[in-house]
Amino acid sequence: MNLPVILRPEAEQDLVSAQAWYEQQRSDLGTEFLARVSEALDQIAARPETHGIVWLDVRFCRLRRFPYVIYYRVLAERIEVLAVLHGSRDPTVWQSRA
Numbered sequence: 001m002n003l004p005v006i007l008r009p010e011a012e013q014d015l016v017s018a019q020a021w022y023e024q025q026r027s028d029l030g031t032e033f034l035a036r037v038s039e040a041l042d043q044i045a046a047r048p049e050t051h052g053i054v055w056l057d058v059r060f061c062r063l064r065r066f067p068y069v070i071y072y073r074v075l076a077e078r079i080e081v082l083a084v085l086h087g088s089r090d091p092t093v094w095q096s097r098a
Helices: 009-025 029-046
Strands: 005-007 053-055 058-062 068-074 079-086
Touching: 005 009, 005 029, 009 029, 009 079, 029 058, 029 068, 029 079
Parallel strands: 005 079
Antiparallel strands: 053 058, 058 068, 068 079
């Protein structure tokens, strides 16, 4: 049984910003970015503990084709996405959200 995946408002803003940036680079690249995010979130929902723990109880999943990482935690009734950030970002950005 898949747990529901809930994006915190900060993670939703991360997605909006990244999608807009990719769309400025090339038409439809932002759409492709969101498709890769959707695939990753489906994978996380199906098998949340497949991905490694990066800090405390926070796990991470790297996107295919894009240098972004989804940071999330598995709770009893849901999966909570804390951040969707470029892989080279300072880790304190997402750690402050945990």
